[in-house]
Amino acid sequence: MSNKVIIVGSGNAALSAGIASLEKGSKVTIYEKADKKMSGGNTKYTAGAMRFSYESGDQLIGLLQNPNDERIKDTDFGSYTKEKFKSDLLSFNDGRPLSWEQDILVSKSLETIQWLSSHNVKFEPIYSRQSFVKDGKHIFWGGLTLAAENEGVGLFNQELAAFLSLGGKIFYESPVTNLLLNGNKVTGIYVGDNKIEADAVILASGGFEANDNLRKSFIGDDWSKAKVRGTPHNTGDGLRMALEIGAIKHGLYEGCHATPMDLHMKNYGGLDLEPKERKNYRKICYFLGIMINAKGHRFLDEGKNFRNYTYAQYGRKVLEQPGHFAWQIFDSKVFDLLYEEYRFHDAHFVESKSIDELIEKMDGIDKIETRKTIEEYNKAVDLTTSFDPTTLDGKSTKGLEIKKSNWAQRIDKGPFKAFPVTGGITFTYGGLKINSKGSVLNKNNKPISGLFACGELVGSVFFNGYPGGSGLTSGAVFGRIAGYGASE
Ligand SMILES: Cc1cc2nc3c(=O)[nH]c(=O)nc-3n(C[C@H](O)[C@H](O)[C@H](O)COP(=O)(O)OP(=O)(O)OC[C@H]3O[C@@H](n4cnc5c(N)ncnc54)[C@H](O)[C@@H]3O)c2cc1C
Incomplete structure (x- = not known):
């Protein structure tokens, strides 16, 4: 019998997790707090730019919506090595060494983008913002080279299409309010009074940037006054639910973008x-x-x-x-x-x-x-x-x-x-600790059975800023890991 997986949220991390779980034969249902129009979380507010390592332009061509674009023959995509990606992340770490999560982000970035592309999520070169013309050639700089076709909304639409075509289901206006437990094991969710059982639950419900009180208590008093740049729905629900059942806090709670x-x-x-x-x-x-x-x-x-x-x-x-x-x-x-x-x-x-x-x-x-x-x-x-x-x-x-x-x-x-x-505020940095399968860890560093997390909810990925485009890549990398982990 196939595994039943529930995913909380419908942004880039959730949909990546969903596609990965479906690939492994699980039955996957997404529960999304927002209505259909507002679904997709902060993902829809982005420019869809995704940062990943690559050795040469040849690795990019197969990812493109239009590989026959006239400009491509006159384009120098350069390279963006893993070392360069790591050193870019380190430059925002305020002296901290590269975290385990950052190492995973870098090492799995290219294969994850290629994997998304294999599910028909297609990209386009960011000619307008990330390249300049010299001697008739488009020269890319800064390592951020591709964005999803039609920006964040396009990324969401393409990922949703892949998720639905593999047989995934999505329910809108269904805020997950609590986790269902059997002893120490997570066995499902509550949407209000509605109890829904599953073999595994993946939290992909974003950070706590849209919650005035949590911002105030974790980041500081001034932060109750911050404008919120993205969705009103990322109010830290997943974080609260996981912490209530013994998950350990991880990452820079007092930090945010x-x-x-x-x-x-x-x-x-x-x-x-x-x-x-x-x-x-x-x-x-x-x-x-x-x-x-x-x-x-x-x-x-x-x-x-x-x-x-x-x-x-x-x-x-x-x-x-x-x-x-x-x-x-x-x-x-x-x-x-x-x-x-x-x-x-x-x-x-x-x-x-x-x-x-x-x-x-x-x-x-x-x-x-x-x-x-x-x-x-x-x-x-x-x-x-x-x-x-x-x-x-x-x-x-x-x-x-x-x-x-x-x-x-x-x-x-x-x-x-x-x-x-x-x-x-764009998004928060404090989150949960996960292992290499995406399982959420408790205070003894042991997996909480049945509970997985990805996206903004993963702590220690960013500290004092980030090289543009790494937020979405992080969502896809850790989403795919959690999706596979939950299906095992
Ligand atoms: C204005 C803006 C611009 C950005 N630009 C970029 C960029 O260009 N490149 C980049 O890499 N990153 C960018 N980011 C950051 C990027 O948006 C995030 O890193 C990424 O989208 C987070 O993905 P996610 O799937 O974790 O969360 P989200 O995409 O925010 O999805 C979380 C989902 O969970 C849902 N949810 C919340 N609580 C519940 C609940 N209780 N029950 C059910 N569902 C729930 C929400 O409604 C939402 O749909 C930007 C962010 C903003 C706000």
């Missing part, structure tokens, strides 16, 4: 908006100007590094400021360089010909201190080095308590613009 966002955006990601619109609430061009808090002070090095290496930490820094907000200030010298998100129809900002008038329009700040801070900053800017946003130009400030290390230009050429921002 958060970025500077428009202070006046609606809470949650707005799945009803076009992906392009949704993305435009982000505000990450702080490196072209300065950020000022309610006291009128700068509070971080806006030019510490390229923005990919700072944006996931700076959301937190903004949220930690008095009133949980800051203003980003730019002068007209950089207006052309600001990303599209600053010209978005629903971008909130104030504008003025003079800096004094601008400061008058900026709500909630100490105006005298702000003026002083801008004057001091302008005086400290090194005028001997040239501004070059394409490199770490070393054009810095001298003598300020908080330095701006690169791209420091005076804010002196009107008109001026200021954008109010806060911190928006």
Whole structure:
């Protein structure tokens, strides 16, 4: 008789687990809290970009939706070795060694993407954001090369199609509320009063980013005020259910991925908006100007590094400021360089010909201190080095308590613009501990019989940020592992 597997959630991790379990002959049912439109969790909010190791472009061709794309013959995909992927992860670890989970993520990344592709999940090169043209050739940089066809929604649709075609079932509007136990073994779930039995349960219900109280208690008081960038449904239910029956906490509970966002955006990601619109609430061009808090002070090095290496930490820094907000200030010298998100129809900002008038329009700040801070900053800017946003130009400030290390230009050429921002949480890092089969471990490091986990719920995969595209790959890698494990 075939194994009966229940999966909680319907994002990328859940569907990867489902496909893997079905492959092994299990009967698989997904229970999803959201309605059909809102199913798919944070996965649907992504750009669908997936990071994985590869030795050469030849390994990518078979993964593509359109391998005959005219551009491919003039494309240099380079390589992205396992060593490079590991060192990229390490650069966010704050000195921690590579975790076991990170090692698995890297070593299984390529085979997992190839496996998804064998289930008709197809990809396209990210020409627009991850390559540049040199001597007529498209040259990819940075290791992030492919995204699922039609971004996160496309990834979800393709994975769901594969899951359903293999015979998987899905129930929407079915929030799993508790685990069913027989002694120490998990033997099913409760959806409200409804008891549903199974041989194995896979938790794929995301992190606790959309739960104000859990954010406050695990990450800190400031975090009850954070905007949530993705789904409202990832409220830590799976985590709670597992911890209640003795699972051990694993990973950085006080950490999370958060970025500077428009202070006046609606809470949650707005799945009803076009992906392009949704993305435009982000505000990450702080490196072209300065950020000022309610006291009128700068509070971080806006030019510490390229923005990919700072944006996931700076959301937190903004949220930690008095009133949980800051203003980003730019002068007209950089207006052309600001990303599209600053010209978005629903971008909130104030504008003025003079800096004094601008400061008058900026709500909630100490105006005298702000003026002083801008004057001091302008005086400290090194005028001997040239501004070059394409490199770490070393054009810095001298003598300020908080330095701006690169791209420091005076804010002196009107008109001026200021954008109010806060911190928006993407997802949480604290989760559960699993073994190589995806089984959830208890406080004695022993598997809890019948219980598996994957996706955002797996702890110790990320610590202080992540190289873009590794979240989805992690979901697929650990989803596939849990799916196979649950079917055994
Ligand atoms: C705005 C945004 C942009 C991002 N961009 C990228 C990117 O480009 N690349 C990348 O790699 N990562 C990105 N990420 C991170 C990425 O979304 C996550 O790492 C990944 O999608 C998590 O997958 P998951 O399957 O674990 O969770 P999810 O996709 O969030 O799925 C969890 C599911 O569980 C359901 N659920 C919750 N509780 C219950 C319950 N009690 N019962 C039943 N169902 C429940 C939820 O409704 C949801 O459908 C982004 C995240 C956001 C928010």
